[in-house]
Amino acid sequence: MARSTHVRRPATLASLAAELGVSRTTVSNAYNRPDQLSPELRRRVLETARRLGYPGPDPVARSLRTRKAGAVGLLLTENLSYAFRDPAALGFLEGLALACEGAGQGLHLVPVNPEREDVAAVHRAGVDGFVVYSVPDDDPHLAAVLSRPVPTVVADQPHVEGVDRVGIDDRAAITALATRLIALGHRRVGVVCMRLARDRNDGFVTVERADSAHFHVQRARLAGLADAFGAVGVDWSRVPVVERFDHSVGSGASATAQLLDADPHVTAVICTSDILALGALAEARRRGLRVPQDLTVTGFDGIADADRAGLTTVRQPVLEKGRAAGKLLLASPDPTRPREIVLETEFVPGATAAPPRTAEERWFGP
Amino acid sequence: MARSTHVRRPATLASLAAELGVSRTTVSNAYNRPDQLSPELRRRVLETARRLGYPGPDPVARSLRTRKAGAVGLLLTENLSYAFRDPAALGFLEGLALACEGAGQGLHLVPVNPEREDVAAVHRAGVDGFVVYSVPDDDPHLAAVLSRPVPTVVADQPHVEGVDRVGIDDRAAITALATRLIALGHRRVGVVCMRLARDRNDGFVTVERADSAHFHVQRARLAGLADAFGAVGVDWSRVPVVERFDHSVGSGASATAQLLDADPHVTAVICTSDILALGALAEARRRGLRVPQDLTVTGFDGIADADRAGLTTVRQPVLEKGRAAGKLLLASPDPTRPREIVLETEFVPGATAAPPRTAEERWFGP
DNA sequence: TGGATTGACCGTAACGGTTCAGAACCAATT
DNA sequence: AATTGGTTCTGAACCGTTACGGTCAATCCA
Incomplete structure (x- = not known):
């Protein structure tokens, strides 16, 4: 050619x-x-x-004159490449891409250097609007996006007053899951969660840290657990919560190890994501603990791998979330009041949750 | 907030x-x-x-004046969302994103409506250059990209004279794989390949169609197989090749079924992608054929799922390919002669290839 | 002391289009 | 003959910024 x-x-x-x-x-x-x-x-x-x-006409000059760039900006908190690794983020991305494609809009991935706080890329992006996905509420890039005179939609987190949002009811969803565990008899549980703030804290989480977490989603999930277990008399401040900065299966495994080392009597490990839960399953296997007979493990998200592993979890419609975010952004350019779309979630029973063994069973077998 | x-x-x-x-x-x-x-x-x-x-300064006006958009355009032949489904495409995307991020450039995904031949989106994209990934050589979007006065890099396909390119030696890579199968004793083989042109043709492939395929990569892989088997006296024109338009595990399965129905004596199913090969494995399982004892199956790409399945395949560095494409585009804006980067591939022995059973074994067991 | 240098700021000319209110022209209608 | 209506094309005003080549006063150096 x-x-x-x-x-x-x-x-x-x-x-x-x-x-x-x-x-x-x-x-x-x-x-x-x-x-x-x-x-x-x-x-x-x-x-x-x-x-x-x-x-043919220069696209930039045209954009200047028409005040339309024909593209939607996407801001992620992580490396761009992270988004291509995490199945939940990927689902969101796919949904968003679908919405953009349907409207003939480009999707402009804003480069974020997680090292430097270089906000310039946000100011340089020629886009008609922004979708912000899962960033901490004190992220400087978020502030930069909000300072731009274009419509913005936040997905999942954070809550920003006056800004359109799409997400799920994290608190209620995990409360529902916790309620199942409580019904099964679990009282002595441990939690493994994702990063709560921009600073790295690989280890146990204090109540204050949990309450002041800059990632709203994680905060809500922890709060939902506190709701449920508090309601049946569990002293939440004594429940061990282990945080991991990196979101990976390995992190889930090491966090679970830390948890079980600290309290071997824990009957259930509740993870705030499926990825972490897959790590918990791996660690349980490594220790010779049978799941769910010896240990209950739960996740959150409903990714394909979790399904394959039979994980007890909460499924959320990630693709739909992305699509909804795109539609919200592209639909009505400037409504007077902010809109909020809360999508439904679904409890997935799976096969990794069962009643806790009694102490006798634990020592002498079933 | x-x-x-x-x-x-x-x-x-x-x-x-x-x-x-x-x-x-x-x-x-x-x-x-x-x-x-x-x-x-x-x-x-x-x-x-x-x-x-x-x-702060308007990004579009700035772009007009400085002649820099700060973004790289990416053209895919498929729905954007397809790219988020195919592991190989995903790896490429990740590598490209990495390169862009490193250079502080945005990544602008150009929306392509596969139904209509709407080239306008290409003309509307405010970008400093384009990466074109795996499109047919007669794609109108490709023509539109080439008409834009910005540097362009093509990944995988097609070959366009005067345009920088990054890819692998598909022909040699699959010839190496075929040579192994030949060494094992396979002579009666069948092939399952991806779409060869923009028109849908779910079924057997004529020699002309194979030779004139608009997807260079598929053409090269078929040619590589013809090379290898032709060299040992196999009449290539009689080797059944089944094409599928949709690239999915299901397609691989149905194509394999079609192949085995047409010639039950085939001892190996050679697939031009891992996704298709996973489908072939599924179909073999469904038929009660043991792999590799009863049937040899091979793939191409080296995706994670193939690794998990122990597939005999060829691994190509998809992430590195994306990164190389980005670097090539961003490195030197305008060299006089086009550059070409050919990345190395690696044969993965896997566990789905074995010597063919003799006719006796086939009927009476080993 | 006088020429060169420096720091701080300014004016003008692009950058490459789109848009909108008409002008010019012609044919058809009143 | 004047009016109307429709097509086809034009002129000039933007869109919001940065590049370029200055000016001018203060400072420096020998």
Whole structure:
């Protein structure tokens, strides 16, 4: 296949018009409003354009004039590449891409260097709006996005007053799960959660840290657990909660190890994500603990791998969430009051939850 | 968290300058060249900006003036969402994102409506360059990209003269794999491949169709197989090749079924992707055929699921490919001659290939 | 002391389009 | 003959910014 002549010719709409002896308006119309000029002239314009190597109206100049970039910006808290690793984020991304595609909008992934707090990329992005996915409420990039005069939709977290949002009821969803565990008889539980703030804290979580977490989703899930277990008289402040900065199966495993080392009598490990729960399953296996006979493990999200592992978890519609975020952003440019979409979740019984063994059973077998 | 006052104020750099009684240049410098004005004045500028609700220089206007958009466009042949499903595409995407992130460039996913041949989105994308991933050589979007006066890198396919490229040696890679099968004794084989052109053809492939395939990668892989088997006297024109338009495990399964129905004596099913091969494994299982004792199955790509399944395949560095594409695009804007990066592949022995059973064994057991 | 240097700021000219209110022209209607 | 209506094309005003080449006063150096 031969490449079209690719000389860097600075042909512009104006130079084309001059060459043809017509006005710039006419050339513009040839591209954008074919009905505004005679077919014959239009043909001549396009023909001359080809001859001069004019690639058609410059998209940036057009955007400047029309105030439309034709793209949606996506801000993630993590490396871009992280989004391609985490199944839940991926589902969200897919849904968002679907929505953008449907509206003919591009999807502009904003590069975030997690090391430096370089907010410039946000200011440099030529987009008509932003979707912010799962960032901490004190993220400087978020502040930069909000300072831009374009509509914004936040997905999952954080809650920002006056900004459209799409998410789930994390607190209620995990409360429902906890209620099942309570019904099964679990009282002595441990929790493994994702990062609660921008600073790294791989270890136990104090009540204050949990309450002041900058990641609203994690805060809500912990609060939901506290609700449920508090309601049956469990002293929540004594329930061990282990935090991990990196969201990976390995993290889930090491956190579970830390938890079980600290309190071997825990009957259930409740994880705030499936990825972490898969790690918990691995650690249980490593210790020779049978799941669910010896240890109950639960997750959150409902990713495919969790399904495969038969994990007891909560399924949330990640793809739908992404799509909803996109639609919300693209639908009505500027309503007076912020909208909020709360999607439904579903408890997945799975096969990793069972009644706790009694102490006798634990020592002497069933 | 309170939202900053979000009045849609048309404050511009000029109005700010007027308010302050300084030139526009000075305001611009306050944002872009802090060393070009006194700290005191800069403070005043920023303070006034805040007061007036000026969000900082408009990215589009800046792009127009500087001729830099700060983003890389990505063109995929499929729905955007497809890219988030196919592990190989995903790996590529991740690598590309990594490269962009490293250079502080955004990644602009160009929306492609596979139904309509709507090329407008390509013309509307404000980007500094394009990466084209795995599109057919007659794709109109590709033509549109090439008509834009920005650097372009093609990944995998197609070969376009004068355009930088990154890929692997598909032909040699699959020839190496075929050579192993030949060494094991396979002579009567069948092939399952991905779509060869933009039109849907779910079924057997003629030699002409294979030779004139618009997807260079598939063409090369088929040619590589023809090379290897032709060299040992197999009449390639009689080897059944089944094509599937949709790239999915289900497609692999149904294609394999079609293949085995047509020729039950086939001893090996060679698939041009791991996804298809996973389908072949499923179909073999469904038929009660043991792999590799009763049937040899091979794939291509080296995705994680293939690894898990112990598939005999060829691993290609998809992430590295994406990263290389990004680096190539961002590195030197305009060299005189096109560059080509060919990455190494690796044969993965796996456990789904074995010597074919003889006819006796087939009927009477080993 | 006088010429060179430096720091701080400014004016103008792009950057490459789109848009909208008409002008010019012609044919058909009143 | 004047009016109307429709097509086709034009002129000029933006869109919001940054690049470039200055000016001007203060400072420095010998």
